[in-house]
Amino acid sequence: KALKAEIEQASVSAKEEVEELRIKYISKKGLVGQLFNEFKDVPVEIKKEVGQAINELKEFATNKINELKDNFEAADQGESGIDLTMPGEPLKLGSRHPLSIVKNEMIDIFTRLGFTIAEGPEIEDDWHVFSALNFPPEHPARDMQDTFFIEKDPDVLLRTHTSSVQIRVMEKTQPPIRAIFPGRVFRNEAISARSHCIFHQIEGLYVDENVSFADLKQTLLYFARELFGEKSQIRLRPSYFPFTEPSAEMDVSCSICGGEGCNVCKYTGWLEILGCGMVDPNVLEACNIDSKKYTGFAFGMGIERITMLKYGIKDIRHFFENDVRFLKQFESAN
Ligand code: PHE
Numbered sequence: 001k002a003l004k005a006e007i008e009q010a011s012v013s014a015k016e017e018v019e020e021l022r023i024k025y026i027s028k029k030g031l032v033g034q035l036f037n038e039f040k041d042v043p044v045e046i047k048k049e050v051g052q053a054i055n056e057l058k059e060f061a062t063n064k065i066n067e068l069k070d071n072f073e074a075a076d077q078g079e080s081g082i083d084l085t086m087p088g089e090p091l092k093l094g095s096r097h098p099l100s101i102v103k104n105e106m107i108d109i110f111t112r113l114g115f116t117i118a119e120g121p122e123i124e125d126d127w128h129v130f131s132a133l134n135f136p137p138e139h140p141a142r143d144m145q146d147t148f149f150i151e152k153d154p155d156v157l158l159r160t161h162t163s164s165v166q167i168r169v170m171e172k173t174q175p176p177i178r179a180i181f182p183g184r185v186f187r188n189e190a191i192s193a194r195s196h197c198i199f200h201q202i203e204g205l206y207v208d209e210n211v212s213f214a215d216l217k218q219t220l221l222y223f224a225r226e227l228f229g230e231k232s233q234i235r236l237r238p239s240y241f242p243f244t245e246p247s248a249e250m251d252v253s254c255s256i257c258g259g260e261g262c263n264v265c266k267y268t269g270w271l272e273i274l275g276c277g278m279v280d281p282n283v284l285e286a287c288n289i290d291s292k293k294y295t296g297f298a299f300g301m302g303i304e305r306i307t308m309l310k311y312g313i314k315d316i317r318h319f320f321e322n323d324v325r326f327l328k329q330f331e332s333a334n
Contacts, residue, residue, distance in 0.1 A: 003031060007061050018069045025061045032058050095331040099200060099319055102307040103182055106202055109226045113219060115204065116179045120165035122186070126155035128164040132286040133243040148186050148197075158186035162203040163243060163300060166279075169205065170287035175294045176208040182303070193315040200303040205279070207289065207296030213246070213278060216297035220250055220276065228255040228310070235270060244277025244298055256312060264312055271309050274301035 007025060025032045035054045042050045096104075107117060120128075130142055141147060141160060148158040165181035181203040189195050206215065217236065224232045233253040241247045251272050254265035261267040276299035281291035304316050313319075318326050 003057065007057075007064055018065060018072065021068070022065050026058060026065065032061050095327060096333075097319075097327065098307050098311065098313075098330045098333070099303055101330060101333050102310060103200065103202065103303050105227065106223075106303070106306070107180065107182065109223055110180045110204060113222065114178055115206075118165060118169050118179045118181050119183055120159075120162070120168045120181065122159055122184055123150065124157055124159040124164050126157065128167045129157060129159050129161070132167045132283065133163055134280050134282045134286070135242045139242065144188070146188055148188050159183075160187050161185055161300060162201040163298070165203060166205045166243075166298060167283075167287060170207065170284070170289055175289060175296070177296070178206045178208070180204045191317065193317065196304070196316050196320065198320070199316070201300055202303060203298065203300040205296060205298045207279060207284070207294050209294060211278075211295045211297055213297070216276060216278070216299070219297075220274070220299065224250075224252045224273075227306070228252055231258070233259070236276075239275060239277075241275060241277060243280050243283050244275075245280045247275065247277035250274045250276060250299075255310070264309065273306055273309065274299050276300070 022030075024030050027033055032054070035057070039047075039051065039054060111117075126142075129147075130139065135141060147160050150156040150158070162181045162183045162185060165183065169177060169179055169181075183201065183203075184198060185201050186198055187195075189197050191197060204219075206219070217234075221234050224234050231253075232255065235251045235253075236248040237251065239247045239249040249272055251270035253259045254262065254269050254271050256262050256264045257269070259269035261269055265271050276297065279296040279298050284291040284294060284296070304319055307313065307319070308316065
């Protein structure tokens with residue numbers, strides 16, 4: 001009984017002490033163990049009773065020691081049995097798609113200039129993609145070869161440029177309008193290293209009183225320097241779009257070779273990055289905006305093309321294959 005009380009009181013402060021207790025009490029030479037040795041000298045009449053008591057004592061001691069041991073293990077591993085002292089497994093994080101990285105960067109630049117963001121539908125009609133944008137009825141872009149038609153008469157088609165969102169915004173809002181329109185566009189083109197039937201554009205539109213070509217140039221110069229570096233130069237070449245007059249195409253000095261000449265800029269020192277111009281008065285009128293009172297500029301560019309020039313990517317198809325070996329290279333970019 002005394003031994004039972006002693007065992008009951010036993011407490012330990014370290015895991016190793018549990019083992020000491022086991023040796024002290026229930027090993028062959030331990031205190032309880034010895035009782036078994038002495039058992040042979042017990043008189044026959046009380047052998048049954050004493051034997052039972054010793055067995056109970058041994059079971060009691062064993063349980064107690066196991067309990068102490070379990071306490072230590074539970075403390076080590078926490079309630080769930082997970083060892084919280086083990087170093088964690090690193091979480092594998094995904095990375096942003098390079099097109100998202102560059103798109104966000106472009107959005108940030110224009111947001112700083114006070115442009116808001118608007119979006120429009122990818123499935124469009126002839127009015128928003130062509131007619132309201134001053135495309136003549138016989139314009140080749142209306143050809144099935146260039147545009148994916150879902151239905152003819154009335155036309156349901158996939159937008160070929162984000163300029164359709166200009167129209168949607170101007171139909172709903174009177175100037176001042178200062179917004180950009182990022183989105184996916186579709187063209188019925190053979191897929192190659194340089195072109196794809198699906199790609200992304202960002203369009204910009206600024207309509208207000210007294211908006212001039214100088215405003216357009218300054219906005220685009222700021223944009224080019226933010227995106228390609230502060231030493232960047234821009235160059236505007238006359239061009240033609242049905243919805244702008246005058247129209248231009250803009251080149252930025254090659255950021256890879258700094259204008260020295262390399263195979264990215266084809267040894268010209270310049271990279272063509274966007275189309276732009278002053279909004280044609282016919283377009284303003286089609287949207288019920290007074291073209292005597294207001295003027296505006298617009299520009300549009302391909303996100304794939306800009307991303308390829310910025311990172312020296314040689315094949316547009318990389319963007320759509322989702323090969324992790326390609327995508328992983330942009331982990332540190334954002
Ligand atoms: N929409 C034209 C294109 O897809 C780009 C552009 C936009 C040109 C706005 C001028 C003004 O090529």
